[in-house]
Amino acid sequence: MTTEMLQVIRTDGTVHGKPEPPLPEELLRRFYRTMIQVRALDEKGMLLQRTGRIGFYVPSGGQEAAQVGAAAALEAQDWIFPTYRDPGMAIWKGASLTEMIAHEFGFATDRCKGRQMPNHYAFKELKYVSISSPIATQLPQAEGCAMAIKIKGTNEIVLGCMGDGGTSEGDFHVAMNFAGVFKSPIVFYCQNNQWAISVPLKGQTASESIAIKAKAYGFPGIQCDGNDVLAVYKAVKEAVDRARSGGGPSFVEALTYRMGPHSSSDDPKRYRPAAEEEEWRRKDPIDRFRKYLQKQGIWTEAFEKETWDKAREAVNEAVKEVEKAGPPAVHTMFEEVYKEMPAELAEQQRGLIEYLKTGEIKDSGEAFPL
Amino acid sequence: MATLTLLQAVNDCLKTEMRRDANVVVLGEDVGKNGGVFRATEGLHAEFGADRVIDTPLAESGIIGAAIGMALYGLRPVPEIQFMDFIYPAFDQIVSEAAKLRYRSGGQFPCPMVIRTPYGGGIKGGHYHSQSSEAYFCHTPGLQVVIPSTPYDTKGLLASCIRGEDPVLFLEPKRVYRSVKGEVPEGEYTVPVGKLAIPRAGTQVTIVAWGSMTHIALEAAEKAQTEKGISCEVLDLRSLVPLDKPALLESVRKTGRVVVIGEAPRTGGYAGEISAIIAEEAIDSMEAPIVRVTGFDTPFPYTLEHAYMPNAGRVLKAIDTVLNF
Numbered sequence: 001m002t003t004e005m006l007q008v009i010r011t012d013g014t015v016h017g018k019p020e021p022p023l024p025e026e027l028l029r030r031f032y033r034t035m036i037q038v039r040a041l042d043e044k045g046m047l048l049q050r051t052g053r054i055g056f057y058v059p060s061g062g063q064e065a066a067q068v069g070a071a072a073a074l075e076a077q078d079w080i081f082p083t084y085r086d087p088g089m090a091i092w093k094g095a096s097l098t099e100m101i102a103h104e105f106g107f108a109t110d111r112c113k114g115r116q117m118p119n120h121y122a123f124k125e126l127k128y129v130s131i132s133s134p135i136a137t138q139l140p141q142a143e144g145c146a147m148a149i150k151i152k153g154t155n156e157i158v159l160g161c162m163g164d165g166g167t168s169e170g171d172f173h174v175a176m177n178f179a180g181v182f183k184s185p186i187v188f189y190c191q192n193n194q195w196a197i198s199v200p201l202k203g204q205t206a207s208e209s210i211a212i213k214a215k216a217y218g219f220p221g222i223q224c225d226g227n228d229v230l231a232v233y234k235a236v237k238e239a240v241d242r243a244r245s246g247g248g249p250s251f252v253e254a255l256t257y258r259m260g261p262h263s264s265s266d267d268p269k270r271y272r273p274a275a276e277e278e279e280w281r282r283k284d285p286i287d288r289f290r291k292y293l294q295k296q297g298i299w300t301e302a303f304e305k306e307t308w309d310k311a312r313e314a315v316n317e318a319v320k321e322v323e324k325a326g327p328p329a330v331h332t333m334f335e336e337v338y339k340e341m342p343a344e345l346a347e348q349q350r351g352l353i354e355y356l357k358t359g360e361i362k363d364s365g366e367a368f369p370l
Numbered sequence: 371m372a373t374l375t376l377l378q379a380v381n382d383c384l385k386t387e388m389r390r391d392a393n394v395v396v397l398g399e400d401v402g403k404n405g406g407v408f409r410a411t412e413g414l415h416a417e418f419g420a421d422r423v424i425d426t427p428l429a430e431s432g433i434i435g436a437a438i439g440m441a442l443y444g445l446r447p448v449p450e451i452q453f454m455d456f457i458y459p460a461f462d463q464i465v466s467e468a469a470k471l472r473y474r475s476g477g478q479f480p481c482p483m484v485i486r487t488p489y490g491g492g493i494k495g496g497h498y499h500s501q502s503s504e505a506y507f508c509h510t511p512g513l514q515v516v517i518p519s520t521p522y523d524t525k526g527l528l529a530s531c532i533r534g535e536d537p538v539l540f541l542e543p544k545r546v547y548r549s550v551k552g553e554v555p556e557g558e559y560t561v562p563v564g565k566l567a568i569p570r571a572g573t574q575v576t577i578v579a580w581g582s583m584t585h586i587a588l589e590a591a592e593k594a595q596t597e598k599g600i601s602c603e604v605l606d607l608r609s610l611v612p613l614d615k616p617a618l619l620e621s622v623r624k625t626g627r628v629v630v631i632g633e634a635p636r637t638g639g640y641a642g643e644i645s646a647i648i649a650e651e652a653i654d655s656m657e658a659p660i661v662r663v664t665g666f667d668t669p670f671p672y673t674l675e676h677a678y679m680p681n682a683g684r685v686l687k688a689i690d691t692v693l694n695f
Contacts, residue, residue: 079443081439110476111475111476111478112474112475112476113476115473115474115476116474120474122474122475122476122478122479123478124475124478124479129442129479130471130474130475130478130479132466132467132470132474134462134466137435137462137463137466137467139435140431140432140434140435140436140438140439140463141435141436141438141439141442141463141467142439143432143435143436143439144435144436144437144438144439144440144441144442144443144447145439145440145442145443146439147424147436147439147440148439148440148443148444148445149443151395151421151422151445152443170431170459171431171432171435171462171463174427174429174431174432174435175432175435177427177429177432178426178427178429178432178436181427335477336472336473336476336477337472337473337511337512338472338512338514338535338536339472339480339534339535339536340535342564342611342612343612343615343616344612344613344615
């Protein structure tokens with residue numbers, strides 16, 4: 001068996017046939033703007049981390065097309081069970097940059113109230129489900145959500161996200177198996193960026209592709225060029241349409257590359273050849289889509305400048321806004337462990353508040369009560 | 371009012387709650403046509419259909435992971451883990467996911483669900499059908515741990531948990547699944563989570579127990595009274611998390627002597643937590659050191675189960691110890 005990779009735009013921006021259906025120019029521009037917004041957020045995120053203003057950051061560089069193309073194939077009512085490297089999906093779905101950056105700071109205005117490391121967003125109204133650090137745990141949950149949708153008979157579908165490393169976890173196989181058995185309205189979506197921190201793909205699987213694994217679970221799997229936003233969109237859209245029309249699960253593998261480190265704590269020079277990084281820099285998904293837009297007569301210098309200026313300005317404005325807040329008040333640490341605070345927890349809370357009066361540790365949140 | 375076994379009370383509760391709320395679904399291994407290996411879900415598949423009584427593939431992390439996804443969607447899943455000894459593949463989904471979702475999302479994604487599982491020894495089940503590993507789960511903020519000991523409480527507590535807003539580990543004492551019978555009202559009622567029961571009042575010694583050990587405590591208390599004239603008060607905790615600390619301390623302050631029974635291994639067990647709370651908060655009322663009667667720090671033995679499990683004799687010996695200090 002071999003796996004053929006779906007590609008619409010070649011590296012040089014020329015096209016294999018025509019994208020079907022032809023996409024409106026405004027949609028193409030939105031693809032480009034969103035990809036650049038992700039990169040602008042990354043620039044700032046890494047800078048904020050390097051200058052000590054936030055504790056950690058997970059960059060997405062190289063995977064912008066894979067994130068944006070997949071999210072664009074969904075409808076507003078659809079669910080995403082994301083990984084920590086999917087901010088492009090949140091932005092596409094309409095997440096506010098201010099809220100995303102408040103989350104990176106872990107400030108009082110963070111939806112998650114400073115309880116998670118950066119990049120672990122949660123947006124209930126966008127059905128962008130709370131992210132966890134352990135790998136692939138979201139996949140059985142995504143499948144359960146799809147089972148619930150099938151029980152209720154609505155027109156929602158679920159996108160269950162993972163990286164190549166995630167496909168080695170038991171939860172990946174469990175979720176794929178459940179989905180095949182229950183014929184659930186779900187699309188499993190793997191961004192194969194070829195490195196799970198320091199371990200390359202061949203250290204994760206002996207399969208010739210990841211997409212091919214779907215066959216064993218009884219549903220179709222396809223590989224697409226993850227640095228080609230139109231190929232990602234086409235592949236995921238087909239899978240989404242199948243799920244929505246009662247055709248059951250699909251698997252989409254987007255072959256891409258993590259251009260930067262795994263996180264702000266990682267140094268890829270320890271394990272990755274520079275030549276490989278250089279080779280993939282030449283396949284940068286944003287450069288490729290710019291070339292495509294140029295060839296289509298959609299791109300102009302003015303559009304380029306305006307897009308970047310707006311993206312950077314939006315991020316900078318958001319940081320300014322976020323920094324007006326501060327860390328959450330200490331008493332909030334005890335909230336939302338349960339719906340109602342148990343008496344024991346209330347007692348612990350009172351004890352800590354009492355201790356804070358000694359001034360040995362500062363309740364920096366006092367000035368910024370939630 | 372019908373006289374039901376504890377197992378029939380589980381079944382009655384599931385039927386009642388599934389009739390009340392169409393969002394309640396049951397999923398697990400063999401829970402469908404087979405009605406569960408203990409028959410706790412008998413008749414549900416016939417009444418509510420395969421959409422709401424779901425036989426899953428054999429994968430515990432999938433059962434709990436899928437239940438979490440259902441809860442996030444808005445259903446009220448009641449997953450069954452066939453034996454508590456099989457729960458560990460789902461440990462990550464329970465402690466890192468179900469228990470943490472509300473908190474980590476700032477309250478956006480609560481995860482109300484009830485994980486039912488039979489636990490405990492005394493049924494000749496060997497190491498893999500006998501464990502009482504509640505302590506692992508009591509150590510998990512975000513999770514409630516509830517253990518009934520009577521049919522009435524089983525139905526009422528399980529109903530409260532299903533109607534609750536938090537994930538619950540609902541441990542069913544399988545040793546007394548069929549041997550303990552009691553009157554159970556028909557239709558809906560609830561028993562609040564977080565309140566202990568006092569199935570036997572007394573004045574000289576407090577015996578703290580939960581689940582099937584409550585019945586060992588009652589047996590020992592009866593013998594202590596009839597054979598030695600000692601008055602014991604038996605506390606059935608019913609919920610370990612949240613714990614009814616005020617009622618626990620009230621009894622301890624009255625008697626000044628405490629025996630804690632837990633069938634799990636001794637080290638790191640929940641009996642130790644109870645002992646620590648009493649030592650910290652009621653030491654001034656104590657007439658004797660607290661004595662624990664527990665399982666041993668060994669894997670659960672098959673043939674020698676009778677020697678491993680706490681019994682009334684060991685509890686009586688502990689009562690003597692705290693009285694004669």
